[in-house]
Amino acid sequence: MNNAILFRRHTMMLAVAVCAALAAGCASNQNAALLHADKLYSENRADAALMKNEKAAGYMAAASKALAKAKHNHQLITSFDEPLDPREVDSMAYVSEQNVLAAKAIVSKDAAEGELAKLKAERDSAMLAKQERDATAEKKRKEEALAAAAAQQERDRAALALASALESAKKSGAEIQESANELKITFRNLTFDTNQASVKPQFQATLDQLAGALQQRYPAAKLEIRGYTDSTGSDQHNAKLSEQRAVAVKTFLIGKGLSAERLASRGLGETNPIASNDTPQGRALNRRVELSVLGTQGQ
Amino acid sequence: MQQQARLLRKILVGTAAVCAALALSACATWRDNVQSQLGDAKKVIDTAKSAGAERYAPETIKSADKYVAQAQQLITLGKFQDASRSVQQALADGQLAKVQAESGGRNAEIQGLREEIASLMK
Numbered sequence: 008m009n010n011a012i013l014f015r016r017h018t019m020m021l022a023v024a025v026c027a028a029l030a031a032g033c034a035s036n037q038n039a040a041l042l043h044a045d046k047l048y049s050e051n052r053a054d055a056a057l058m059k060n061e062k063a064a065g066y067m068a069a070a071s072k073a074l075a076k077a078k079h080n081h082q083l084i085t086s087f088d089e090p091l092d093p094r095e096v097d098s099m100a101y102v103s104e105q106n107v108l109a110a111k112a113i114v115s116k117d118a119a120e121g122e123l124a125k126l127k128a129e130r131d132s133a134m135l136a137k138q139e140r141d142a143t144a145e146k147k148r149k150e151e152a153l154a155a156a157a158a159q160q161e162r163d164r165a166a167l168a169l170a171s172a173l174e175s176a177k178k179s180g181a182e183i184q185e186s187a188n189e190l191k192i193t194f195r196n197l198t199f200d201t202n203q204a205s206v207k208p209q210f211q212a213t214l215d216q217l218a219g220a221l222q223q224r225y226p227a228a229k230l231e232i233r234g235y236t237d238s239t240g241s242d243q244h245n246a247k248l249s250e251q252r253a254v255a256v257k258t259f260l261i262g263k264g265l266s267a268e269r270l271a272s273r274g275l276g277e278t279n280p281i282a283s284n285d286t287p288q289g290r291a292l293n294r295r296v297e298l299s300v301l302g303t304q305g306q
Numbered sequence: 307m308q309q310q311a312r313l314l315r316k317i318l319v320g321t322a323a324v325c326a327a328l329a330l331s332a333c334a335t336w337r338d339n340v341q342s343q344l345g346d347a348k349k350v351i352d353t354a355k356s357a358g359a360e361r362y363a364p365e366t367i368k369s370a371d372k373y374v375a376q377a378q379q380l381i382t383l384g385k386f387q388d389a390s391r392s393v394q395q396a397l398a399d400g401q402l403a404k405v406q407a408e409s410g411g412r413n414a415e416i417q418g419l420r421e422e423i424a425s426l427m428k
Contacts, residue, residue: 105398119412
Protein backbone atom coordinates (compact mmCIF):
# COMPACT_ATOMS: atom_id res chain seq x y z
CA MET A 8 0.00 0.00 0.00
CA ASN A 9 2.77 2.38 0.95
CA ASN A 10 4.64 1.40 -2.17
CA ALA A 11 1.60 2.27 -4.30
CA ILE A 12 1.29 5.77 -2.78
CA LEU A 13 4.99 6.31 -3.17
CA PHE A 14 4.79 5.20 -6.81
CA ARG A 15 1.88 7.60 -7.46
CA ARG A 16 3.79 10.47 -5.86
CA HIS A 17 6.87 9.78 -7.91
CA THR A 18 4.78 9.58 -11.07
CA MET A 19 3.15 12.97 -10.36
CA MET A 20 6.49 14.60 -9.61
CA LEU A 21 7.86 13.20 -12.83
CA ALA A 22 4.88 14.60 -14.78
CA VAL A 23 5.39 18.06 -13.22
CA ALA A 24 9.09 17.94 -14.04
CA VAL A 25 8.36 16.94 -17.66
CA CYS A 26 5.83 19.82 -18.02
CA ALA A 27 8.31 22.30 -16.58
CA ALA A 28 11.02 21.05 -18.90
CA LEU A 29 8.68 21.39 -21.90
CA ALA A 30 7.69 24.91 -20.87
CA ALA A 31 11.33 25.88 -20.48
CA GLY A 32 12.06 24.35 -23.85
CA CYS A 33 9.28 26.37 -25.47
CA ALA A 34 10.56 29.55 -23.89
CA SER A 35 14.07 28.95 -25.12
CA ASN A 36 12.72 28.35 -28.62
CA GLN A 37 11.39 31.90 -28.89
CA ASN A 38 13.12 33.88 -31.68
CA ALA A 39 13.84 37.49 -30.74
CA ALA A 40 13.77 38.79 -34.32
CA LEU A 41 10.49 37.02 -34.95
CA LEU A 42 8.95 38.36 -31.74
CA HIS A 43 10.06 41.87 -32.63
CA ALA A 44 8.69 41.67 -36.17
CA ASP A 45 5.45 40.16 -34.93
CA LYS A 46 5.05 42.97 -32.37
CA LEU A 47 5.76 45.68 -34.97
CA TYR A 48 3.29 44.19 -37.43
CA SER A 49 0.60 43.71 -34.76
CA GLU A 50 0.96 47.29 -33.57
CA ASN A 51 0.43 48.65 -37.06
CA ARG A 52 -1.94 46.30 -38.82
CA ALA A 53 -4.99 48.04 -37.33
CA ASP A 54 -3.72 51.49 -38.30
CA ALA A 55 -6.42 52.89 -40.56
CA ALA A 56 -4.00 55.33 -42.18
CA LEU A 57 -1.84 52.44 -43.36
CA MET A 58 -4.71 50.32 -44.55
CA LYS A 59 -6.48 53.15 -46.38
CA ASN A 60 -3.35 53.91 -48.39
CA GLU A 61 -3.09 51.53 -51.32
CA LYS A 62 0.69 51.42 -51.46
CA ALA A 63 1.05 51.18 -47.68
CA ALA A 64 -1.50 48.37 -47.63
CA GLY A 65 0.63 46.60 -50.26
CA TYR A 66 3.70 46.85 -48.03
CA MET A 67 1.66 45.61 -45.06
CA ALA A 68 0.52 42.62 -47.11
CA ALA A 69 4.14 41.87 -47.99
CA ALA A 70 5.05 42.25 -44.31
CA SER A 71 2.28 39.84 -43.35
CA LYS A 72 3.44 37.31 -45.93
CA ALA A 73 7.08 37.49 -44.78
CA LEU A 74 6.00 37.23 -41.14
CA ALA A 75 3.89 34.16 -41.88
CA LYS A 76 6.85 32.58 -43.64
CA ALA A 77 9.13 33.41 -40.71
CA LYS A 78 6.64 31.82 -38.31
CA HIS A 79 6.31 28.78 -40.52
CA ASN A 80 10.07 28.35 -40.71
CA HIS A 81 10.30 28.81 -36.97
CA GLN A 82 7.70 26.13 -36.46
CA LEU A 83 9.58 23.74 -38.73
CA ILE A 84 12.76 24.32 -36.79
CA THR A 85 11.24 23.97 -33.34
CA SER A 86 9.32 20.83 -34.30
CA PHE A 87 12.67 19.18 -35.22
CA ASP A 88 11.08 17.84 -38.38
CA GLU A 89 13.19 19.98 -40.68
CA PRO A 90 16.89 20.69 -40.39
CA LEU A 91 16.24 24.29 -41.48
CA ASP A 92 18.75 27.12 -41.10
CA PRO A 93 17.58 29.45 -38.27
CA ARG A 94 18.55 32.41 -40.48
CA GLU A 95 15.49 31.56 -42.58
CA VAL A 96 13.47 32.89 -39.65
CA ASP A 97 15.63 35.96 -39.01
CA SER A 98 15.74 37.08 -42.63
CA MET A 99 11.99 36.77 -43.12
CA ALA A 100 11.37 38.60 -39.84
CA TYR A 101 13.72 41.32 -41.09
CA VAL A 102 11.90 41.56 -44.42
CA SER A 103 8.58 41.81 -42.56
CA GLU A 104 9.87 44.66 -40.37
CA GLN A 105 11.30 46.61 -43.29
CA ASN A 106 7.97 46.33 -45.10
CA VAL A 107 6.03 47.65 -42.08
CA LEU A 108 8.48 50.56 -41.88
CA ALA A 109 8.08 51.19 -45.60
CA ALA A 110 4.28 51.27 -45.18
CA LYS A 111 4.63 53.86 -42.42
CA ALA A 112 7.10 55.88 -44.51
CA ILE A 113 4.67 55.87 -47.47
CA VAL A 114 1.96 57.38 -45.26
CA SER A 115 4.42 60.03 -43.99
CA LYS A 116 5.48 60.79 -47.55
CA ASP A 117 1.86 61.19 -48.70
CA ALA A 118 1.14 63.49 -45.75
CA ALA A 119 4.22 65.52 -46.67
CA GLU A 120 3.00 65.74 -50.28
CA GLY A 121 -0.34 67.09 -49.05
CA GLU A 122 1.43 69.67 -46.93
CA LEU A 123 3.69 70.50 -49.86
CA ALA A 124 0.71 71.18 -52.15
CA LYS A 125 -0.81 73.45 -49.51
CA LEU A 126 2.46 75.33 -49.03
CA LYS A 127 2.95 75.71 -52.79
CA ALA A 128 -0.45 77.40 -53.02
CA GLU A 129 0.48 79.58 -50.04
CA ARG A 130 3.82 80.44 -51.66
CA ASP A 131 2.11 81.36 -54.95
CA SER A 132 -0.30 83.71 -53.22
CA ALA A 133 2.54 85.20 -51.12
CA MET A 134 4.52 85.72 -54.32
CA LEU A 135 1.55 87.44 -55.95
CA ALA A 136 1.08 89.66 -52.91
CA LYS A 137 4.78 90.53 -52.98
CA GLN A 138 4.63 91.37 -56.68
CA GLU A 139 1.70 93.68 -55.97
CA ARG A 140 3.57 95.27 -53.06
CA ASP A 141 6.67 95.71 -55.20
CA ALA A 142 4.64 97.22 -58.03
CA THR A 143 2.97 99.67 -55.63
CA ALA A 144 6.32 100.58 -54.09
CA GLU A 145 7.86 101.03 -57.54
CA LYS A 146 4.94 103.23 -58.61
CA LYS A 147 5.31 105.30 -55.45
CA ARG A 148 9.06 105.55 -55.97
CA LYS A 149 8.57 106.75 -59.53
CA GLU A 150 5.95 109.26 -58.43
CA GLU A 151 8.26 110.53 -55.71
CA ALA A 152 11.14 110.76 -58.17
CA LEU A 153 8.94 112.68 -60.59
CA ALA A 154 7.75 114.97 -57.81
CA ALA A 155 11.35 115.49 -56.66
CA ALA A 156 12.43 116.26 -60.21
CA ALA A 157 9.53 118.69 -60.59
CA ALA A 158 10.39 120.32 -57.27
CA GLN A 159 14.03 120.60 -58.29
CA GLN A 160 12.95 122.12 -61.59
CA GLU A 161 10.77 124.56 -59.69
CA ARG A 162 13.65 125.45 -57.37
CA ASP A 163 15.95 125.95 -60.37
CA ARG A 164 13.38 128.20 -62.01
CA ALA A 165 12.94 130.13 -58.75
CA ALA A 166 16.71 130.45 -58.31
CA LEU A 167 16.95 131.79 -61.83
CA ALA A 168 14.12 134.24 -61.22
CA LEU A 169 15.75 135.40 -57.98
CA ALA A 170 19.12 135.83 -59.65
CA SER A 171 17.46 137.89 -62.31
CA ALA A 172 15.58 139.96 -59.70
CA LEU A 173 18.78 140.51 -57.72
CA GLU A 174 20.56 141.55 -60.89
CA SER A 175 17.85 144.13 -61.54
CA ALA A 176 18.11 145.30 -57.93
CA LYS A 177 21.86 145.66 -58.32
CA LYS A 178 21.31 147.74 -61.43
CA SER A 179 19.02 149.91 -59.33
CA GLY A 180 21.91 150.41 -56.92
CA ALA A 181 21.10 147.77 -54.34
CA GLU A 182 23.84 145.89 -52.56
CA ILE A 183 23.50 142.14 -52.21
CA GLN A 184 25.17 140.22 -49.40
CA GLU A 185 24.77 136.49 -49.03
CA SER A 186 25.94 134.64 -45.95
CA ALA A 187 25.38 131.04 -44.84
CA ASN A 188 21.83 131.55 -43.72
CA GLU A 189 20.88 135.03 -44.79
CA LEU A 190 20.36 137.02 -47.95
CA LYS A 191 20.64 140.73 -47.28
CA ILE A 192 19.54 143.33 -49.84
CA THR A 193 20.28 146.90 -49.04
CA PHE A 194 18.29 149.34 -51.10
CA ARG A 195 20.56 152.35 -51.02
CA ASN A 196 18.87 153.92 -53.94
CA LEU A 197 15.37 153.01 -52.83
CA THR A 198 15.49 156.65 -51.97
CA PHE A 199 12.72 158.32 -50.17
CA ASP A 200 12.23 162.01 -50.44
CA THR A 201 12.85 163.89 -47.25
CA ASN A 202 10.08 163.21 -44.76
CA GLN A 203 8.38 160.85 -47.22
CA ALA A 204 7.61 157.21 -46.52
CA SER A 205 6.12 155.97 -49.78
CA VAL A 206 8.06 153.84 -52.26
CA LYS A 207 8.94 155.86 -55.29
CA PRO A 208 7.25 154.59 -58.49
CA GLN A 209 10.57 154.02 -60.29
CA PHE A 210 11.55 151.41 -57.70
CA GLN A 211 8.25 149.65 -57.60
CA ALA A 212 9.09 147.46 -60.62
CA THR A 213 12.33 146.29 -58.96
CA LEU A 214 10.53 145.50 -55.70
CA ASP A 215 7.72 143.84 -57.59
CA GLN A 216 10.14 141.48 -59.42
CA LEU A 217 11.98 140.77 -56.17
CA ALA A 218 8.75 140.00 -54.30
CA GLY A 219 7.76 137.43 -56.94
CA ALA A 220 11.24 135.85 -56.98
CA LEU A 221 11.46 135.66 -53.17
CA GLN A 222 8.01 134.14 -53.01
CA GLN A 223 9.13 131.43 -55.45
CA ARG A 224 12.62 130.78 -54.13
CA TYR A 225 12.06 131.16 -50.40
CA PRO A 226 8.33 130.55 -49.91
CA ALA A 227 8.72 129.88 -46.18
CA ALA A 228 11.63 132.12 -45.15
CA LYS A 229 11.14 135.03 -42.76
CA LEU A 230 11.85 138.51 -44.10
CA GLU A 231 13.02 141.40 -41.97
CA ILE A 232 12.68 144.96 -43.27
CA ARG A 233 14.67 147.67 -41.55
CA GLY A 234 14.09 151.34 -42.28
CA TYR A 235 16.71 154.08 -41.74
CA THR A 236 16.80 157.87 -42.04
CA ASP A 237 19.50 160.47 -42.33
CA SER A 238 20.38 162.63 -39.33
CA THR A 239 18.08 165.43 -40.28
CA GLY A 240 15.37 165.95 -37.65
CA SER A 241 14.91 164.71 -34.12
CA ASP A 242 15.56 161.12 -33.06
CA GLN A 243 11.92 160.61 -32.28
CA HIS A 244 10.89 161.91 -35.67
CA ASN A 245 13.52 159.81 -37.42
CA ALA A 246 12.50 156.71 -35.54
CA LYS A 247 8.93 157.18 -36.58
CA LEU A 248 9.85 158.03 -40.17
CA SER A 249 12.17 155.02 -40.51
CA GLU A 250 9.42 152.84 -39.14
CA GLN A 251 7.02 154.24 -41.70
CA ARG A 252 9.51 153.57 -44.50
CA ALA A 253 9.97 149.96 -43.41
CA VAL A 254 6.21 149.56 -43.16
CA ALA A 255 5.80 151.11 -46.62
CA VAL A 256 8.04 148.41 -48.12
CA LYS A 257 6.33 145.73 -46.05
CA THR A 258 2.91 146.86 -47.25
CA PHE A 259 4.14 146.92 -50.82
CA LEU A 260 5.43 143.31 -50.51
CA ILE A 261 2.18 142.15 -48.89
CA GLY A 262 0.37 143.72 -51.79
CA LYS A 263 2.49 141.54 -54.09
CA GLY A 264 1.36 138.38 -52.39
CA LEU A 265 3.88 137.78 -49.56
CA SER A 266 2.31 136.62 -46.32
CA ALA A 267 2.26 139.25 -43.56
CA GLU A 268 3.20 136.56 -41.06
CA ARG A 269 6.55 136.14 -42.76
CA LEU A 270 7.33 139.84 -42.75
CA ALA A 271 8.70 141.90 -39.88
CA SER A 272 9.51 145.63 -40.09
CA ARG A 273 11.55 147.86 -37.81
CA GLY A 274 12.43 151.53 -37.85
CA LEU A 275 16.00 152.18 -36.72
CA GLY A 276 16.08 155.93 -37.32
CA GLU A 277 19.42 157.50 -38.06
CA THR A 278 21.41 154.65 -36.49
CA ASN A 279 23.91 152.61 -38.47
CA PRO A 280 24.58 155.26 -41.15
CA ILE A 281 26.27 153.90 -44.27
CA ALA A 282 27.48 157.33 -45.45
CA SER A 283 28.25 160.74 -44.02
CA ASN A 284 25.27 162.82 -43.03
CA ASP A 285 27.32 165.94 -43.75
CA THR A 286 26.63 165.90 -47.48
CA PRO A 287 23.35 165.75 -49.34
CA GLN A 288 24.60 162.61 -51.23
CA GLY A 289 25.52 160.89 -48.00
CA ARG A 290 22.22 161.68 -46.39
CA ALA A 291 20.41 160.34 -49.46
CA LEU A 292 22.24 157.03 -49.08
CA ASN A 293 21.43 156.83 -45.40
CA ARG A 294 17.74 157.11 -46.19
CA ARG A 295 17.54 153.44 -47.01
CA VAL A 296 15.76 150.19 -46.45
CA GLU A 297 17.46 146.89 -45.80
CA LEU A 298 15.65 143.66 -46.55
CA SER A 299 17.02 140.45 -45.01
CA VAL A 300 15.81 137.02 -46.04
CA LEU A 301 16.49 134.87 -42.98
CA GLY A 302 16.94 131.12 -42.83
CA THR A 303 17.86 130.64 -46.47
CA GLN A 304 19.91 127.54 -45.76
CA GLY A 305 18.30 124.30 -46.81
CA GLN A 306 15.51 125.99 -48.76
CA MET B 307 28.29 -13.54 -64.67
CA GLN B 308 30.83 -11.07 -65.97
CA GLN B 309 28.33 -9.80 -68.47
CA GLN B 310 25.83 -9.13 -65.69
CA ALA B 311 28.43 -7.24 -63.68
CA ARG B 312 29.36 -5.13 -66.72
CA LEU B 313 25.70 -4.34 -67.32
CA LEU B 314 25.22 -3.36 -63.71
CA ARG B 315 28.26 -1.07 -63.86
CA LYS B 316 26.94 0.57 -67.03
CA ILE B 317 23.58 1.13 -65.38
CA LEU B 318 25.25 2.61 -62.31
CA VAL B 319 27.52 4.89 -64.37
CA GLY B 320 24.57 5.97 -66.52
CA THR B 321 22.45 6.74 -63.46
CA ALA B 322 25.27 8.68 -61.84
CA ALA B 323 25.76 10.70 -65.02
CA VAL B 324 22.04 11.52 -65.23
CA CYS B 325 21.98 12.50 -61.54
CA ALA B 326 25.03 14.69 -61.96
CA ALA B 327 23.50 16.36 -65.00
CA LEU B 328 20.25 16.94 -63.14
CA ALA B 329 22.10 18.36 -60.13
CA LEU B 330 24.14 20.67 -62.32
CA SER B 331 21.02 21.81 -64.14
CA ALA B 332 19.17 22.52 -60.85
CA CYS B 333 22.18 24.36 -59.54
CA ALA B 334 22.36 26.54 -62.66
CA THR B 335 18.67 27.36 -62.47
CA TRP B 336 18.98 28.35 -58.80
CA ARG B 337 21.99 30.52 -59.51
CA ASP B 338 20.20 32.22 -62.40
CA ASN B 339 17.16 32.89 -60.22
CA VAL B 340 19.21 34.39 -57.41
CA GLN B 341 21.20 36.52 -59.84
CA SER B 342 18.00 37.74 -61.45
CA GLN B 343 16.55 38.66 -58.03
CA LEU B 344 19.80 40.38 -57.15
CA GLY B 345 19.56 42.42 -60.35
CA ASP B 346 16.03 43.51 -59.38
CA ALA B 347 17.17 44.46 -55.87
CA LYS B 348 20.06 46.49 -57.30
CA LYS B 349 17.66 48.40 -59.55
CA VAL B 350 15.47 49.28 -56.54
CA ILE B 351 18.56 50.38 -54.60
CA ASP B 352 19.73 52.53 -57.51
CA THR B 353 16.29 54.16 -57.67
CA ALA B 354 16.47 54.81 -53.92
CA LYS B 355 19.88 56.42 -54.33
CA SER B 356 18.58 58.61 -57.16
CA ALA B 357 15.78 59.70 -54.83
CA GLY B 358 18.38 60.85 -52.30
CA ALA B 359 18.61 57.80 -50.03
CA GLU B 360 22.26 58.46 -49.21
CA ARG B 361 21.18 61.82 -47.77
CA TYR B 362 17.78 61.02 -46.28
CA ALA B 363 18.09 57.28 -45.43
CA PRO B 364 21.83 56.68 -44.94
CA GLU B 365 21.54 53.75 -42.54
CA THR B 366 18.97 51.88 -44.60
CA ILE B 367 20.82 52.28 -47.89
CA LYS B 368 24.07 51.24 -46.22
CA SER B 369 22.38 48.09 -45.00
CA ALA B 370 21.01 47.43 -48.50
CA ASP B 371 24.51 47.74 -49.98
CA LYS B 372 25.85 45.43 -47.29
CA TYR B 373 23.30 42.72 -48.18
CA VAL B 374 24.03 43.09 -51.90
CA ALA B 375 27.75 42.60 -51.28
CA GLN B 376 26.98 39.64 -49.04
CA ALA B 377 24.72 38.07 -51.70
CA GLN B 378 27.37 38.48 -54.39
CA GLN B 379 29.95 36.77 -52.23
CA LEU B 380 27.60 33.90 -51.41
CA ILE B 381 26.76 33.40 -55.10
CA THR B 382 30.47 33.16 -55.85
CA LEU B 383 30.75 30.49 -53.15
CA GLY B 384 27.78 28.63 -54.64
CA LYS B 385 25.68 29.18 -51.50
CA PHE B 386 22.56 30.12 -53.39
CA GLN B 387 20.06 29.64 -50.59
CA ASP B 388 22.02 31.93 -48.28
CA ALA B 389 22.46 34.36 -51.15
CA SER B 390 18.71 34.36 -51.77
CA ARG B 391 18.12 35.38 -48.14
CA SER B 392 20.55 38.27 -48.46
CA VAL B 393 18.92 39.34 -51.71
CA GLN B 394 15.49 39.47 -50.06
CA GLN B 395 16.88 41.56 -47.24
CA ALA B 396 18.64 43.86 -49.71
CA LEU B 397 15.39 44.28 -51.63
CA ALA B 398 13.41 45.07 -48.45
CA ASP B 399 16.06 47.62 -47.45
CA GLY B 400 16.10 49.12 -50.93
CA GLN B 401 12.33 49.56 -50.99
CA LEU B 402 12.33 51.12 -47.53
CA ALA B 403 15.25 53.43 -48.43
CA LYS B 404 13.43 54.59 -51.55
CA VAL B 405 10.29 55.58 -49.61
CA GLN B 406 12.34 57.15 -46.80
CA ALA B 407 14.33 59.14 -49.36
CA GLU B 408 11.18 60.37 -51.09
CA SER B 409 9.64 61.32 -47.75
CA GLY B 410 12.86 63.07 -46.66
CA GLY B 411 12.98 64.93 -49.97
CA ARG B 412 9.41 66.18 -49.52
CA ASN B 413 10.17 67.30 -45.97
CA ALA B 414 13.22 69.20 -47.21
CA GLU B 415 11.03 70.84 -49.87
CA ILE B 416 8.52 71.77 -47.16
CA GLN B 417 11.28 73.39 -45.12
CA GLY B 418 12.50 75.28 -48.16
CA LEU B 419 9.00 76.46 -49.02
CA ARG B 420 8.36 77.65 -45.45
CA GLU B 421 11.55 79.70 -45.58
CA GLU B 422 10.60 81.07 -49.01
CA ILE B 423 7.13 82.06 -47.77
CA ALA B 424 8.60 83.74 -44.68
CA SER B 425 10.98 85.68 -46.90
CA LEU B 426 8.14 86.69 -49.25
CA MET B 427 6.06 87.92 -46.32
CA LYS B 428 8.80 90.26 -45.11
